[in-house]
Amino acid sequence: MARAGLTADRITAAAADLADESGFENVTLSALARHFGVKDASLYSHVKNVRELRMRVALLAGGELIDEIAVAVAGRSGRDALMAYADAYRAYARAHPGRYASTQIRVDLDLVADAPAMRRTVEITYGMLRGYGLDEPDLTDAVRLLRSTFHGYLSIEAQGGFHHVRDVDASWRRAVAALHLALTHWPTSSTEEANHA
Amino acid sequence: MARAGLTADRITAAAADLADESGFENVTLSALARHFGVKDASLYSHVKNVRELRMRVALLAGGELIDEIAVAVAGRSGRDALMAYADAYRAYARAHPGRYASTQIRVDLDLVADAPAMRRTVEITYGMLRGYGLDEPDLTDAVRLLRSTFHGYLSIEAQGGFHHVRDVDASWRRAVAALHLALTHWPTSSTEEANHA
């Protein structure tokens, strides 16, 4: 019988597709084994366990995501860059729900090491914010705000949490506009500390 | 042998505690059966299946969450109300990670029907925003922005996604401050449509 020709990468790619089709929580070694016409145990020669497989999917998806964002923001700055970033982010999450969901799991640092996606994400995100003229720690605060809002919106949207009739695309545009406004008039650290005194 | 005295509510409460201790994804009927000194199958007299049990936990948690928020925002308005809302929300999510995680699953409408938590949440959230003087559809957009940012922040924080040394409490305060600013200077619908023309 011909060998299936399995590799960690092929299994990961199939897992990512499966995640998009059936949901990330249904990414299972049994299902992948069936897909490749192979027994479950055979996959363990290529992948340590389910957890590790899911981390691989997360790294794959994280890389794809930031690549698409990078293309979208290239040559733009300020509000344009923010909107391009946001829309690319949302487009990816909607087109690849399972892959996107995978990016939310905790990934071991040693696995991250040989995947440049994380560093690239940081570079591109901070670069996109350059036009707003923020310095640390405001820059980190701003990044956290953006990540939170983007991820929160997509997570709720994916889960069907927006019940109101209001168009979700329109709300998204307004959210991005609101973030732009917040970034433009970002309260300086001194302002904040004063408010806390 | 004395009966365990199971009810759907007791099982749900135990499941919620288990979720906080071991993670929502580890809420399992087997584990609960062990906890009550009972066989797995016995639980099916009280609960339809795992999915339904998790929805019950979600409703329980949603009710607890909005109750704590309601207490926090009572008697406050504007920025004070927003901060109280935000901090109560975050405090609950941090104190009850499993319960909080449960609130993100999709709950069948017929189960929601006899739980007032959802309506209360809408009332209190829209009421908290009253001071900002927004009308529909801006109100819904604003609610979606807040939900997204809050949930996104807590989801990322719970998952250990904020790696930077910057204090997470401080970033949270700045995020809330940024939201306050966005709500205060909310771009009107006409502005937005103009930007899209």
Next chain:
DNA sequence: GTTTTAACCTAGAGGCCCTAGGAACAGCGA
């Protein structure tokens, strides 16, 4: 006290994860 209702049981099928150890295939040097 009997009847009815429910709570709880045993038995069992099916799915998933994972380990241990064996068989077969590929590429390699002799």
Next chain:
DNA sequence: TCGCTGTTCCTAGGGCCTCTAGGTTAAAAC
């Protein structure tokens, strides 16, 4: 061409989980 070696894939099996079908027994209702 033959055997060697490493890897691929296998069988076998244990453990945990979900859920169904059908029986027993305790508690509540009459």
